[in-house]
Amino acid sequence: MSMMRGVFGGRSLLPPLLLLMPLLFKYQVQAAAASSAAAGESAVAASSSSAAFIAAVTTRSSSAAVSSAAPPPPPSSAMDAVTEANTEFALDLFKALGAAAAGSGEERNVFFSPASVSAALAMLLMGAKEETAAQMSKSLHLDGVEDVHGAYQSLLGAFSSTTQGSVLRMANRLYGEKGYNFLQDFLDSSAKFYQAELAAVNFKGAFEEARKEINAWVEGQTEGKIQDLLASGVVNSLTRLVLVNAVYFKGSWDAKFDPEVTRDAEFKINKNEKKPVKMMYKKAKYNFSHVEELNVNIVELPYEGHKLSMVILVPLAIEDETTGLEKLESALTLKSLRQWTSPENMSKLEVELHLPHFRLEKSYTLNEHLQRLGMASVFTQGEADFSGINGARDLYVSHVAHKAFVEVNEEGTEAAAATAAIVMMRCARMGPVVRADHPFIFFIRENSSGSVLFLGRFASP
Known part of the structure; x- marks a missing residue:
């Protein structure tokens, strides 16, 4: 997909921002305006794992684009620090989801992709400023970690490989309202560090077609394991940006079961x-x-x-x-x-x-969990500061959803x-x-x- 930055000019009132991460994982961020924010949905397949993440953000205005050079790739120590941070966040979220899984039986099952959730939130972190950025960094255990996004750039390289008997792939993409004024620095950084290029779509006049286009990309990236990530009604004429991350894994056991x-x-x-x-x-x-x-x-x-x-x-x-x-x-x-x-x-x-x-397939709304982990201002209109995305403090996350799937059998595991x-x-x-x-x-x-x-x-x- 080509970068479509030149068409992103102009202004728009109360547009939502959608962040999507399918793993066989997905994430979706949608900004809800004066109306409401919608939730996203994803699926994953057998002998496989997958996850989806959706966050809704509301915007009131945009500002002029700027640009800056991205830092060089980090040393291995930076990647190690981010890996440690991701593991700590994974355990925090695992315990939160586990505690919320009341009752017994199937309700007590837990399954999600911390790599998916962390990567999606890290991309969102690029646009966060001031207290919002501080809260996100602390909750993600990234405070004090240098060159966070450069480290993610290295991790993406580690996550994308094909060897005999296994495939691991992570992909990111931005879908933005044509004519909307995103900051050039945010677009450049998304492309450099997360390989998330921008595709211009028409949310204002044809949001259903845009939704289907996004779902088709996700389905392709996850080998058909995650279908219809975005349910009808999740995107609308107020949506301005959808950030998608997909992770797919399929592996055969080294020692197969008979x-x-x-x-x-x-x-x-x-x-x-x-x-x-x-x-x-x-x-x-x-x-x-x-x-x-x-x-x-x-x-x-x-x-x-x-x-x-x-x-x-x-x-x-x-x-x-x-x-x-x-x-x-x-x-x-x-x-x-x-x-x-x-x-x-x-x-x-x-x-x-x-x-x-x-075989597990789990869906979560992560708003409350992330707030309890310290991301309070992210979800609060008037307090959230995502001015690194559009230059104005008018975006907030209104909904975060995550869906994951895994299936294990004699041959191995597939995780999308x-x-x-x-x-x-x-x-x-x-x-x-x-x-x-x-x-x-x-x-x-x-x-x-x-x-x-x-x-x-x-x-x-």
């Missing part, structure tokens, strides 16, 4: 409730560790090429009326997660692994979240048996950067 040994089994939701599942089985050498204090087994399942892995954290047993996840989730921190999954604390052992087929003592099991007469036949936590990691792409809790089939 479908012939998959059997019917029971998944213990709690001590009193069970549901039928298809339980896969594999005896192979995996990186393994055991967190003694929490009584949790951790297994890393690499995908072909070993660029990405799924890591599962399985409590040994359900305790009383709990699932064993409560203590584990409360102990999850950047430090503990690193300790538990670092190479020096994991041993290559022959593990008998029992893992269910599972106080430190305990660790006992390293470096040798054993008999290999450990890990039965994921009760609630567990899992995440998909890009190994070269350590970035958590997808994070979830599987509590019920």
Whole structure:
């Protein structure tokens, strides 16, 4: 898509800004004017993960464009700092979503793409100023991190690769109202750091056609896994900008499960409730560790090429009326997660692994969660400052939505979240048996950067 900056002149009253991130993930930001802001929607496919993000922003006026040179790519330390920040934010949001998942059964499942949410918000951060920028940076754990957007530029390179048996792809795009006056610096930075070029569309006169065009791009980027990201009514004649981020992942297990040994089994939701599942089985050498204090087994399942892995954290047993996840989730921190999954604390052992087929599709409205994490002014008209987008303090985020999907089977995954003592099991007469036949936590990691792409809790089939 070509950059269409020259046509963005003129002024417009109360236009919404939409930020979209499909992962097989999507994000959408829409500005709601005097009327209201709409929510976006996305889908993801089997053996896959995906996510969507929508934020609505309202604008009252625009200003003249300016331009500036982007900084050079950051050193690896900057990318490491952003990766750490993203992991901390991922755990914050995971706990917030987990706490909000009331009840039991399917309602307790959690799945989202922290990479999708973080990247979308980082793009929005480029246009934030003053207190709004400070709140966003702190909530994203990016305060004090130098060259944030340059680091994201490097991460995008790590996220985009194809190796034998796996595909990982992240793409960004801007859809802007033709004739609207976006700041040139914002457009240039979006293109340089996030490879998000601008396409001019006619929201004012043909918003339905614009919506379909955006959905078609998202569907193409996610191999058809996310369809109709933008529901009817999400964009309207007041929409001025839609920022889209799509992430797609499809990977085959390095050690595939044999479908012939998959059997019917029971998944213990709690001590009193069970549901039928298809339980896969594999005896192979995996990186393994055991967190003694929490009584949790951790297994890393690499995908072909070993660029990405799924890591599962399985409590040994359900305790009383709990699932064993409560203590584990409360102990999850950047430090503990690193300790538990670092190479020096994991041993290559022959593990008998029992893992269910599972498929999750979750939708979230993130407004309240993000506000509780510290982004209060972002959603408050009159307080939000996104003048880095259009030169005026008339934009605010009115709605943030996120949708994610994952499916795991014998072949692999397709995806379009106080430190305990660790006992390293470096040798054993008999290999450990890990039965994921009760609630567990899992995440998909890009190994070269350590970035958590997808994070979830599987509590019920």
